[in-house]
Amino acid sequence: xxxxxLEQKLAQAVEHAAPDQLDAILDRCGQRRGPVxxxxxxxxxxxxxxxxxxxxxxALLLLGGGGLGFYRASNAVASVVSLDVNPSxxxxxxxxxxxxxxxxxxAEAEEVLADLPLKGTDLNVAVNAVIGSLxxxxxxxxxxxxxxxxxxxxxxxxxARLQQSLSTEVGTALQNxxxxxAVLSQTVTQDAGLDSLAQQNSVSVGKAYLIxxxxxxxxxxxxxxxxxxxxxxxxxxxxxGAGQMPIGREQAAxxxxxxxxxxxxxxxxxxxxxxxxxxxxxxxxxxxxYGEYEYIIDGYTGxxxxxxxxxxxxxxxxxxxxxxxxxxxxxxxxxxxxxxxxKSAALTHAGVxxxxxxxxxxxxxxxxxxxxYELEFxxxxxxxxxxxxxxxxxxxxxxxxxxMAASQGDIGLEAARDAALRHAGLSLSQVRGLExxxxxxxxxxxYExxxxxxxxxxxYTIDGATGTVLEYEMDED
Amino acid sequence: MLWILxxxxxxxxxxxxxxxxxxxxxxxxxxxxxxxxYACTRTAVYGLALSYLRNGHDAEDVTQxxxxxxxxxxxxxxxxxxxxxxxxxxxxxxxxxxxxxxEKLRDLSEGEWEFLAIESPAVTAEDREVLSAALGVLxxxxxxxxxxxxxxxxxxxxxxxxxxLPLATVLSKYHRGLKKLKKKLEGEDAV
Numbered sequence: 058x059x060x061x062x063l064e065q066k067l068a069q070a071v072e073h074a075a076p077d078q079l080d081a082i083l084d085r086c087g088q089r090r091g092p093v094x095x096x097x098x099x100x101x102x103x104x105x106x107x108x109x110x111x112x113x114x115x116a117l118l119l120l121g122g123g124g125l126g127f128y129r130a131s132n133a134v135a136s137v138v139s140l141d142v143n144p145s146x147x148x149x150x151x152x153x154x155x156x157x158x159x160x161x162x163x164a165e166a167e168e169v170l171a172d173l174p175l176k177g178t179d180l181n182v183a184v185n186a187v188i189g190s191l192x193x194x195x196x197x198x199x200x201x202x203x204x205x206x207x208x209x210x211x212x213x214x215x216x217a218r219l220q221q222s223l224s225t226e227v228g229t230a231l232q233n234x235x236x237x238x239a240v241l242s243q244t245v246t247q248d249a250g251l252d253s254l255a256q257q258n259s260v261s262v263g264k265a266y267l268i269x270x271x272x273x274x275x276x277x278x279x280x281x282x283x284x285x286x287x288x289x290x291x292x293x294x295x296x297x298g299a300g301q302m303p304i305g306r307e308q309a310a311x312x313x314x315x316x317x318x319x320x321x322x323x324x325x326x327x328x329x330x331x332x333x334x335x336x337x338x339x340x341x342x343x344x345x346x347y348g349e350y351e352y353i354i355d356g357y358t359g360x361x362x363x364x365x366x367x368x369x370x371x372x373x374x375x376x377x378x379x380x381x382x383x384x385x386x387x388x389x390x391x392x393x394x395x396x397x398x399x400k401s402a403a404l405t406h407a408g409v410x411x412x413x414x415x416x417x418x419x420x421x422x423x424x425x426x427x428x429x430y431e432l433e434f435x436x437x438x439x440x441x442x443x444x445x446x447x448x449x450x451x452x453x454x455x456x457x458x459x460x461m462a463a464s465q466g467d468i469g470l471e472a473a474r475d476a477a478l479r480h481a482g483l484s485l486s487q488v489r490g491l492e493x494x495x496x497x498x499x500x501x502x503x504y505e506x507x508x509x510x511x512x513x514x515x516x517y518t519i520d521g522a523t524g525t526v527l528e529y530e531m532d533e534d
Numbered sequence: 535m536l537w538i539l540x541x542x543x544x545x546x547x548x549x550x551x552x553x554x555x556x557x558x559x560x561x562x563x564x565x566x567x568x569x570x571x572y573a574c575t576r577t578a579v580y581g582l583a584l585s586y587l588r589n590g591h592d593a594e595d596v597t598q599x600x601x602x603x604x605x606x607x608x609x610x611x612x613x614x615x616x617x618x619x620x621x622x623x624x625x626x627x628x629x630x631x632x633x634x635x636x637e638k639l640r641d642l643s644e645g646e647w648e649f650l651a652i653e654s655p656a657v658t659a660e661d662r663e664v665l666s667a668a669l670g671v672l673x674x675x676x677x678x679x680x681x682x683x684x685x686x687x688x689x690x691x692x693x694x695x696x697x698x699l700p701l702a703t704v705l706s707k708y709h710r711g712l713k714k715l716k717k718k719l720e721g722e723d724a725v
Contacts, residue, residue, distance in 0.1 A: 064684035065684075071577055071580065071685045074661065075576055075581070075654070076594055076654050077576075079573075082605075083569070085598065086568065086605045186609045192612065229624070230607065232623070234612055420615070422613075492705065492706070496709075516691070530691065
């Protein structure tokens with residue numbers, strides 16, 4: 058029995074075993090928006106925190122805030138849900154969990170919400186759409202980023218239920234998008250004092266609640282100063298004891314730039330607060346024309362704990378050496394080489410001319426906040442698959458597959474291995490983790506050769522009869 | 535020509551763009567699109583659930599939950615050209631949740647869980663033999679990898695991503711799994 062035959066048998070057995078449940082599924086889809094059971098209201102303010110470490114994303118969903126006036130004016134608004142990352146988004150929801158209105162609480166949120174038709178949709182659909190847009194705009198892609206979900210509702214039970222279901226929803230969405238982040242959620246029952254504090258400071262009620270819980274530990278800290286911090290910083294302060302006022306991300310970036318001797322205009326800074334570590338600090342990554350540099354800045358004193366000084370006069374210590382066009386390449390708003398340049402990078406890499414290639418797919422896409430061009434083209438009987446970095450033109454992935462007739466014979470394992478190495482331009486001593494396998498696929502003898510070299514992973518399928526490279530993949534290790 | 539084989543395989547398995555189009559319509563509330571998406575992907579989803587749970591009832595329940603989640607979450611799907619991997623990731627998460635709750639349940643009532651429990655009338659004696667070999671003889675990851683490859687048509691690299699395993703591990707477990715399976719099936723044939 059060949060592998061192919063065996064797999065066919067298995068596929069068929071599963072096909073036969075899988076029952077048709079479509080009717081049952083469609084029935085349940087119809088029922089999913091049942092009316093909300095009204096439970097007894099608890100006037101007491103309640104709060105609960107839970108951190109989902111599924112992926113490392115922090116989601117802030119805030120319910121309440123500016124929607125409160127509306128709530129009183131009309132029974133239609135049952136709850137207000139807000140999502141805070143840096144963008145703060147507030148949604149008013151009725152008792153059937155339909156979105157009645159959506160508000161952007163800051164300029165970043167306006168950008169995220171642009172063109173999203175959320176009004177009238179189900180809350181979980183709207184939340185998924187917002188998460189998708191946040192990801193597309195490059196939020197939530199750092200491992201330490203986070204989103205806070207806050208639900209404010211006069212009905213604590215309903216708030217808790219919404220908190221739970223939205224946290225799960227957001228956690229799944231982030232996991233599906235392979236975002237490395239954590240989800241933070243809280244419920245807040247309505248409180249007029251908190252609402253007015255939130256409004257005065259242009260923050261969501263969820264964030265206001267977080268700030269008040271910190272001020273409960275250390276009342277010397279000012280509300281407006283804390284309001285300027287990110288949810289992530291606030292959360293870290295809350296868990297680390299809120300001893301004093303941190304310098305903030307902007308100040309940390311400015312200190313790192315001054316120490317490095319670069320202008321703000323000539324560098325991009327990514328700042329990760331780590332206020333719950335010891336010592337509490339900010340990690341600042343500076344992307345400059347000289348390369349990427351990492352700095353550790355004390356979270357309270359602003360002292361530079363590690364990092365390279367004066368990089369222009371002393372350009373040795375880059376964590377990542379610069380390549381032309383790299384600076385700014387990680388930002389979705391950064392450079393874009395354009396489709397034509399991406400195509401020509403792929404064609405050059407494949408060693409074929411534009412006139413030979415027939416493009417079957419050209420897609421501009423963001424993956425993990427990085428602009429990429431996904432290209433597919435044919436030259437004769439060979440199919441090429443490329444992913445090109447949209448900012449730098451670097452080849453992220455390349456794959457080629459030749460579709461040709463089977464032939465007889467066996468060149469042997471070593472010859473097949475050498476054919477793969479020759480194609481990759483590597484010698485046996487340069488590769489590691491070499492794995493080889495002799496196999497029959499669709500009745501044809503093939504060798505599967507796999508190895509690692511230079512941070513890349515190579516996978517080859519070699520025709521066992523002729524030594525032709527039938528398929529190869531090269532991917533970041 | 536291999537090219538022809540490739541074309542045939544594509545007919546059996548709708549391309550990513552077709553599935554993405556279906557998801558887009560599901561997001562817009564189309565039940566017909568959900569039905570079409572279900573028809574195209576249900577065997578892969580059920581197969582994955584079965585490889586984790588080794589029980590037809592549980593796999594059916596998980597499959598239903600997966601498509602309800604698809605209905606609810608299609609709007610959040612980001613078109614990266616990997617719709618099948620997306621739905622299989624959901625399936626994996628539900629299967630793992632199911633496994634955990636079953637572990638808890640089994641502490642309470644020993645012996646409730648039954649191996650296989652596949653009742654579909656379409657299942658032939660040979661199907662049953664193959665399935666019980668795949669689900670009984672192979673190690674946990676071996677059966678997950680072998681079934682994913684056979685049923686969903688994902689590439690080894692995609693399976694590695696889905697299962698969060700190194701490619702080398704997936705390849706070696708895949709080949710070891712197939713060998714074990716062949717030995718079991720051909721051994722029994724010979725008797």
